[in-house]
Amino acid sequence: MTTAPPTGPYQHYVYAYPHKTAYRPLPDRPSLTSLWEREDKSALSLYLHIPFCEVRCGFCNLFTRIGAPDGLTGAYLDALERQATAVRDALGDGDGTRFATAAFGGGTPTFLTARELNRLCDIAEHRMGADLRAVPLSVEASPATATADRLAVLAERGTTRLSLGVQSFVDSEARAAVRPQRRADVEAALGRIRDAAIPVLNIDLIYGIDGQTEETWLHSLDAALAWRPEELYLYPLYVRPLTGLDRHRPDSGRDPAWDEQRLRLYRSGRDHLLAQGYVQQSMRMFRRADAPPQGADDYACQTDGMIGLGCGARSYTSALHYSFDYAVGMHEIRGIIDDYVATTDFSRAAVGYRIDPREARRRHLLQSLLQADGLDTADYRARFGSLPADDFGAELDALAHQGWLADPTGARLRLTAEGLAHSDAVGPRLFSPAVRAAMAAYERK
Numbered sequence: 001m002t003t004a005p006p007t008g009p010y011q012h013y014v015y016a017y018p019h020k021t022a023y024r025p026l027p028d029r030p031s032l033t034s035l036w037e038r039e040d041k042s043a044l045s046l047y048l049h050i051p052f053c054e055v056r057c058g059f060c061n062l063f064t065r066i067g068a069p070d071g072l073t074g075a076y077l078d079a080l081e082r083q084a085t086a087v088r089d090a091l092g093d094g095d096g097t098r099f100a101t102a103a104f105g106g107g108t109p110t111f112l113t114a115r116e117l118n119r120l121c122d123i124a125e126h127r128m129g130a131d132l133r134a135v136p137l138s139v140e141a142s143p144a145t146a147t148a149d150r151l152a153v154l155a156e157r158g159t160t161r162l163s164l165g166v167q168s169f170v171d172s173e174a175r176a177a178v179r180p181q182r183r184a185d186v187e188a189a190l191g192r193i194r195d196a197a198i199p200v201l202n203i204d205l206i207y208g209i210d211g212q213t214e215e216t217w218l219h220s221l222d223a224a225l226a227w228r229p230e231e232l233y234l235y236p237l238y239v240r241p242l243t244g245l246d247r248h249r250p251d252s253g254r255d256p257a258w259d260e261q262r263l264r265l266y267r268s269g270r271d272h273l274l275a276q277g278y279v280q281q282s283m284r285m286f287r288r289a290d291a292p293p294q295g296a297d298d299y300a301c302q303t304d305g306m307i308g309l310g311c312g313a314r315s316y317t318s319a320l321h322y323s324f325d326y327a328v329g330m331h332e333i334r335g336i337i338d339d340y341v342a343t344t345d346f347s348r349a350a351v352g353y354r355i356d357p358r359e360a361r362r363r364h365l366l367q368s369l370l371q372a373d374g375l376d377t378a379d380y381r382a383r384f385g386s387l388p389a390d391d392f393g394a395e396l397d398a399l400a401h402q403g404w405l406a407d408p409t410g411a412r413l414r415l416t417a418e419g420l421a422h423s424d425a426v427g428p429r430l431f432s433p434a435v436r437a438a439m440a441a442y443e444r445k
Contacts, residue, residue: 008254009263010236013284014370014427016314017363018353020326022438029348032090035317039305041091043100046130048080048120049310050104051337052111054144065333073112075341077119083309084127086346091307099130099307103138107312110145114153121157128307133158140165143181143189151196161200161231162193168209168216169223176210177237183223190227199292200230207265208237208258217265221272230291233284234269236262236424266421280372283423311340315349318360322352332445359432360384361391365413366430370423374414388413395430 012019052068068076091097102124112120124130138161139154146164154162166186168174174181193201203224207217224232270280278286306316314323325336355363361384368375380388389396389408396413399405404419404426419426431439 009259009422010424011428013424017366018435019439021442022435023351023353026349026352031348035320036090039317041097044305044307046099046102046128047308047313048104049313050106050109051312053108073116079341079343080309081123081127083346084123088128101136102130102132105140108142108145109139110141110150114149117150117153136160143186146189146193148192151192155196155198159198162198163202165204167206169220170216173209173212202231203229204233206235206237208262214268218272221269225276230288232286235284282371283420311336320352320354322349325351327445329445362432365392366427369413370427374412376412
């Protein structure tokens with residue numbers, strides 16, 4: 001029996017396909033050498049994951065733990081270096097291996113001290129061979145950890161983009177999202193980031209928080225715009241299982257009133273940013289029209305290889321997406337981190353999802369269509385030897401019938417404005433039955 005596509009405008013934020021809840025232990029534990037030996041390694045993306053935060057926000061279901069006992073961050077970096085050595089050995093030392101982008105995420109990478117951040121950069125450069133000063137390097141931070149000494153390290157090591165999770169400039173809304181912070185501290189952090197002269201500042205904001213109104217939402221947007229950020233990400237609030245908000249507001253099914261509130265706030269925020277000279281790149285991402293180019297707007301796993309280091313990171317080859325075990329609950333996350341730190345042999349993939357040719361086509365369609373620029377049908381045909389309508393005609397017809405797909409027979413498939421607004425429903429509609437079934441069967445932990 002297959003699992004039916006979900007309904008409602010807010011189902012999944014599809015930042016990668018398939019979701020890690022579709023991953024399973026790999027019985028054969030393939031060697032990394034065998035996985036990468038036939039891959040194109042000329043423009044890889046490198047991602048280093050730091051699974052620590054000073055606090056855990058109420059909406060967060062990312063792979064992260066609160067704080068770190070003495071010595072754990074150092075031991076984690078030791079394991080990261082062992083993994084980097086094994087991965088680089090598997091990639092080989094030929095001239096064909098090159099990294100085109102790099103990113104540090106989490107968790108909160110700036111949870112690390114300035115000295116530890118320097119070591120993190122050394123691992124990326126000296127162990128993996130990524131030239132951080134020659135490629136776009138994006139780093140995530142929180143207001144409390146965006147200190148002058150950490151920012152100085154990041155700027156000196158080549159960071160081109162700093163993403164700051166603010167979520168709201170209204171203190172009462174931050175508290176409602178279980179994110180203890182004061183606006184004064186946020187503003188101070190933004191001042192330090194601008195003083196560090198990192199070329200691109202991104203500010204994350206959330207809509208749909210309890211007590212939020214259109215007036216307070218626009219107030220937060222204007223507070224962010226006062227810093228003239230090169231990018232803004234607008235995220236709808238989700239209440240996910242095993243998160244802090246889930247304990248206070250269990251998700252018992254669709255809430256049409258909340259759906260309508262989030263859609264209304266999204267539209268007002270989108271229109272406000274467009275009027276202020278920002279260009280919409282996806283449902284969530286807006287870039288200032290005069291911002292410096294940074295390469296790809298969002299990492300797109302439909303075309304590029306990804307090397308992920310760290311116990312919460314994913315790696316992508318053309319035939320396999322792989323990672324380590326996944327959890328949301330604090331006890332389970334701590335166990336996975338402890339296991340990672342104790343690992344000495346990183347030469348094999350342990351958990352993943354195999355990508356057959358049909359899933360590769362689906363991934364390309366899905367990840368392209370969720371960008372405002374859409375999908376170039378000629379590029380798709382050059383890669384797969386067919387047209388999207390040949391492979392996914394029924395799904396595309398359904399989106400067009402809904403009014404979410406503009407000109408389904410054109411040379412470029414794009415979502416309409418309303419289709420972009422419903423991206424978190426469009427993406428899950430394109431999941432394969434096999435992926436939906438695997439996600440539904442996942443046992444939360």
